[in-house]
Amino acid sequence: MTRRKMPEGVAYRIETERLLLRCWVPTDVVAMRASLDRSDSHLRPFIPFMKNEPRSSAETVELLRTLRASFDRDEHYRYAVFDLKEKALLGEVMLLDRHGDGECELGYWLDVDHTGHGYATEASAAVTRIAFELGKVDRVELQCVPANTASGALATRLGFTLEATLRDRSSSPGGVQDLQIWTLFASDYDGTLASKLELRAFDCCGERVI
Ligand SMILES: CC(C)(COP(=O)(O)OP(=O)(O)OC[C@H]1O[C@@H](n2cnc3c(N)ncnc32)[C@H](O)[C@@H]1OP(=O)(O)O)[C@@H](O)C(=O)NCCC(=O)NCCS
Numbered sequence: 001m002t003r004r005k006m007p008e009g010v011a012y013r014i015e016t017e018r019l020l021l022r023c024w025v026p027t028d029v030v031a032m033r034a035s036l037d038r039s040d041s042h043l044r045p046f047i048p049f050m051k052n053e054p055r056s057s058a059e060t061v062e063l064l065r066t067l068r069a070s071f072d073r074d075e076h077y078r079y080a081v082f083d084l085k086e087k088a089l090l091g092e093v094m095l096l097d098r099h100g101d102g103e104c105e106l107g108y109w110l111d112v113d114h115t116g117h118g119y120a121t122e123a124s125a126a127v128t129r130i131a132f133e134l135g136k137v138d139r140v141e142l143q144c145v146p147a148n149t150a151s152g153a154l155a156t157r158l159g160f161t162l163e164a165t166l167r168d169r170s171s172s173p174g175g176v177q178d179l180q181i182w183t184l185f186a187s188d189y190d191g192t193l194a195s196k197l198e199l200r201a202f203d204c205c206g207e208r209v210i
């Protein structure tokens with residue numbers, strides 16, 4: 001999802017009914033470390049970047065600098081997800097530029113202490129709306145392994161269609177597994193949870209873009 005495809009502005013901060021999403025910053029190091037450390041066994045089977053965990057605090061600061069830089073360069077938009085008061089880090093949601101123009105990949109994880117409240121669905125719906133309405137993408141893709149039934153349920157709630165199951169294609173630390181490809185096309189976006197989600201989105205100067 002390239003910058004030239006977001007003529008109305010990049011959403012640095014998104015507010016939904018219960019959540020605040022914003023780009024990561026290096027000062028999130030303490031919150032990110034605490035969340036990844038307590039969630040390690042919950043995330044490791046399904047999240048590719050857990051291969052590099054646990055990181056030291058210094059390595060985590062470097063990671064956060066990289067995430068911020070990537071966001072500013074309109075490569076990968078990775079958002080920290082907080083409660084509205086920005087007190088509790090609940091997880092992360094991301095729009096990844098992996099498949100070229102016209103498409104982005106949705107990714108997400110929740111802190112182990114914050115599953116079961118619909119936060120991942122709400123945050124994912126928010127960035128899906130951003131991808132279609134600001135990013136003007138033709139499709140959003142989501143990849144997960146068949147064993148990840150919580151992720152498949154989320155994809156279904158958002159109106160994604162399971163298009164294919166590729167054999168032995170997952171790179172997750174859980175080992176070699178099949179990989180499901182779920183897709184939501186722009187033509188199927190109207191009427192989905194994301195299209196109906198109320199949100200306020202702001203660019204890097206605090207100007208409202210949605
Ligand atoms: C995938 C993952 C984010 C899903 O978490 P989750 O808590 O099931 O998803 P949500 O936050 O959307 O919550 C949905 C659940 O909350 C319940 N819920 C409670 N209150 C709710 C509310 N107000 N609104 C919506 N749902 C609510 C839903 O009924 C649902 O429960 P159910 O699955 O028992 O039906 C989580 O399991 C995770 O972090 N896994 C490890 C990382 C991972 O796999 N990432 C994806 C890789 S493809």
